[in-house]
Amino acid sequence: MTSAAIRVYTAIVALVCTAAITFALSAHDRSQRWSEQAAYWESMAARTAHHDRLTDRRMRRLAVRYNRLVAGTRRSQARLLHALKAAERQQLASASSAAAAATVYRSSYVSAGGSASAPVPAPTPAPPPPTTKAS
């Protein structure tokens, strides 16, 4: 190999080595950036999953409370209907038992010491029209 050929060969080898080193450094940088980004997304995903779990738990609790409320309302309505039907039966059984019919509205809870009796309604053949003015 002539001295000129050796110089050309050396220059080419140097260029190849420089390119390889540059590529390796750049790849390392990229890899580091990707790694940082991956860590960021991973933590973000963890936070989101945690938040989702909390929201899910809250929603479940809310659903349970709502269901209880619905069930409670249904029970209350059933009790009321039952009481109303009892009142109606009582009403039909005896015209004089009207006052007793009202007692199905838990009159046992009317505070002790209260006014002894309810006022008696008076028939009004020609009442004034209903109005909110007295409200």
Next chain:
Amino acid sequence: MATLTRPLEAWTWPAMGTTWRLYHGGGVSAEAAEAVTALVHADEQRWSRFLPHSELCALNSGAGSHVPVSPETIDVLRACAAWTRATDGLFQPLVGIAVQAWGYGRSMLEAEAGAAASPAGGPIDARIEIDPDRGTARIPDGRALDLGGIAKSWTVLRAGRLAAVLTDEPRLLVDGGGDLYAVRGDHLVDVAGGLWAEEPDLRIELHADEGVATSSTAKRRWRNADGVEAHHLIDPETGRPCPPAQATVCAPDPVTADVLATVLCLRPGMIGELALPSRVVTEAGERTGGGWEARCRR
């Protein structure tokens, strides 16, 4: 509306400091009317702040501790709590001490309202604690409950439901001293026209299973000894009577109508947010919303 027939008859009785009527087309027996009257009487015994033995007075005198109350009272307190939440505290039943301090401490049937000196006011932001399982309720120390309009409209609703079971009468309307509930049938009802007595009334349609209520600063108002004008509608944000206003709301039930009419009196500008037929009158003029004009038969 297919038929608009004004009921021709009514059963009338005094309760809650006003006149109650059960309007009907002739098909409500005396026994049924007596049963409804008894229910209203029982509710008054529970929720009046002017009856010392009432459950409400027991709650007020036991402020700060849990007081046993009836299931009916638990129900109405839960409704109060729900409305307080729904209105961001504008509907506030714990204004009892403020109402009393402003001069409305006794029934107006017994004594004139008025205070020697008007109080300074201050925000009222408190909540009722309810324990349905134990059947107790607790109001915060230093506060007093005034169920005011909601107790009446709640009773109107209960009375209407009882009447509906006791009779098949197709035209039924309960009038609890101005809180109206059309139990069955469509009705024409009057509402106060303006803030002042000389303004003519309006007539509106009220459909079956709807309620209507008017809240007004023109009623139950007085002047304190220091010359300050006062009335019963206390703004919970200031603890003072609100500026002159009158609001009427039609709603699917009388309780909603009453609560929202009160809220509109306190915040007339909120009428724009209300989808229910409603009307509010202030010194600045009249505003309507939610299809009010379509209901109106002036």
